[in-house]
Amino acid sequence: MKICIDGNPIGTFPLVRAGVYRYITSLLNALSKIDKVNEYKVFFSFFRKRHFPYYKKAMLFLERNGFKIIYFPFPPRIWTR
Secondary structure: OEEEEOOEEOOOOOOOOHHHHHHHHHHHHHHHHHHOOOEEEEEEEEEOOOOOOOEEEEEEEEOOOOOEEEEEEOOHHHOOO
16 A cells, blocks of 8 residues: 655655654555555645644545545644654
């Protein structure tokens, strides 16, 4: 299974911590068993909230018989520094 984040192969995206990689990989592993998809592309959008310095939402693109988009939030604790 191939995972790309913002066009970079997983492991090379500088702003994302290891906990996020584990979260993405476990999520996509579960999805790939259902969806039988070989390649995923994940794009992040960043926005500030008053109580969370960075609460990040990710957009997951799955391609299967066309194109569909799934939005899902990451738990804030894996984003804290």
